[in-house]
Amino acid sequence: MRLSTVILPIHRWAEGQKIWRRAEDLGFHAAYTYDHLSWRSFRDGPWFGAIPTLTAAATATERIRLGTLVTSPNFRHPVTLAKELISLDDISGGRITLGIGAGGNGFDATALGQEPWTPRERADRFAEFVPLLDRLLTEGAVTQQGAFYSADEARNIPGCVQRPRLPFAVAATGPRGLKLAAAHGQAWVTTGDPKLYETGTPEESRAAIRGQLEKLAKACAEIGRDVEPMEKILLTGFTPEKNTVLESVDAFVDFAGRHRELGFTEIVIHAPIPDSDFASDEAVFEKIATQALAQLGA
Numbered sequence: 001m002r003l004s005t006v007i008l009p010i011h012r013w014a015e016g017q018k019i020w021r022r023a024e025d026l027g028f029h030a031a032y033t034y035d036h037l038s039w040r041s042f043r044d045g046p047w048f049g050a051i052p053t054l055t056a057a058a059t060a061t062e063r064i065r066l067g068t069l070v071t072s073p074n075f076r077h078p079v080t081l082a083k084e085l086i087s088l089d090d091i092s093g094g095r096i097t098l099g100i101g102a103g104g105n106g107f108d109a110t111a112l113g114q115e116p117w118t119p120r121e122r123a124d125r126f127a128e129f130v131p132l133l134d135r136l137l138t139e140g141a142v143t144q145q146g147a148f149y150s151a152d153e154a155r156n157i158p159g160c161v162q163r164p165r166l167p168f169a170v171a172a173t174g175p176r177g178l179k180l181a182a183a184h185g186q187a188w189v190t191t192g193d194p195k196l197y198e199t200g201t202p203e204e205s206r207a208a209i210r211g212q213l214e215k216l217a218k219a220c221a222e223i224g225r226d227v228e229p230m231e232k233i234l235l236t237g238f239t240p241e242k243n244t245v246l247e248s249v250d251a252f253v254d255f256a257g258r259h260r261e262l263g264f265t266e267i268v269i270h271a272p273i274p275d276s277d278f279a280s281d282e283a284v285f286e287k288i289a290t291q292a293l294a295q296l297g298a
Contacts, residue, residue: 001256002029002266003293006069006235008273009033009048013056016048019271020057024064026289031057032069032099032268035076038107041277051084058092065095069235069268070171070189072103073122073129075112079154082136085166086156094161099189099233100133101171102126123176124148130170130180137165169233173212175219182219187231187266191238205239206258213263233266234259237278245269246280252288253295260296 005028007019023031035050054066071081089096102122103109109116117125128146135142137160142151160166167186172178173193181188193200193208200208213232220227236245236255245255246269256267270278272285 001260001264001293001296003256003289004028004030004032004065004233004266004268005271005289006032006034006268007271008039008042008278009050009053010042010046010273011048012046013048013053016053017056017060020060020064023271024061026286028064028289029266030065030067030097030268031061032067032097033057035068035071035099036106036108037075037111040106043107051088054096055088055091058088058095063095065097066092067097067169068099069169070099070101072101072108073125073148074103074108076129078129078133078136078149079151082133082154082156085137086160089160089162089166092161094166096162096166097169097187098166099169099171100130101189102177123174127176127180130168130184134165134168134184169231173215175215178212178216178219179222181216182223182225182227185230187233188216189233189235191235194238196240197238197242200240202240202258205241206262209234209259210262231266232264233268234264235268237270242277246272246284246288248284249287249291249295252292256292256296 005023007023020031033050033053038047050068057066085098105116125148128148132144132149136154136156140157141153141155143153144151168184169187169189170181170185171189172181173190190209190212192205196205196208217227241255244251246252272280272282
């Protein structure tokens with residue numbers, strides 16, 4: 001199992017670079033950031049762009065993988081996003097993973113002046129966005145006319161450092177999203193079942209996640225793909241254990257072990273942010289980073 005972290009883009013770079021370097025020093029497999037224009041309780045505070053932040057992080061680190069968790073079509077277009085990702089993959093020396101999802105109804109959904117899309121509209125756009133982005137990252141020139149997204153001889157030479165392209169980690173729980181994950185994802189991402197976030201039990205959460213994994217396996221089987229080698233990523237902080245996962249190394253090891261049994265290969269924890277939903281003890285966070293995997297293996 002791998003252990004990774006999320007660093008929200010809320011710090012001016014003079015301070016933020018220290019957090020990204022510290023994540024590498026602590027031995028995390030990857031450090032991700034949210035790709036939003038703003039987010040929930042952080043809406044009235046500092047919030048910087050994901051791609052510039054990751055570009056800066058790529059120059060400030062050497063080994064740790066970097067990525068979005070997650071990007072969505074809410075304010076992105078495949079043509080411009082592909083160009084930015086190819087550049088970022090080059091600057092990082094091939095250390096980028098694209099976490100990508102259908103998006104939601106938050107601030108991103110209306111910041112460009114549009115009406116928020118319905119769940120069906122988000123699914124329709126996502127179903128067009130991902131395959132086109134896949135082509136743009138693997139082909140030198142792409143022309144495609146879509147209902148929502150088009151490209152006219154969009155050129156992306158020399159392509160990604162990672163071949164045939166940088167990996168996609170597709171966040172999905174519905175049938176259409178899971179089909180996209182099966183067809184285009186090198187990894188699958190979940191936060192659990194949002195309906196259980198406030199009032200569910202850990203047992204109910206694991207049962208719901210088990211159901212998601214079964215649906216993923218079915219989507220893979222339908223196209224003749226073996227689901228086993230596919231990476232399965234759990235972003236923590238959104239399950240009923242949200243307030244206890246980072247209380248101690250033992251608490252995290254118990255949580256991670258139970259989800260490893262379900263089939264997860266990577267657990268992602270938020271870097272501590274005081275006075276927020278992601279507040280946690282920095283010393284415990286560092287102990288988890290440096291000790292938990294060894295204890296989990298034992």
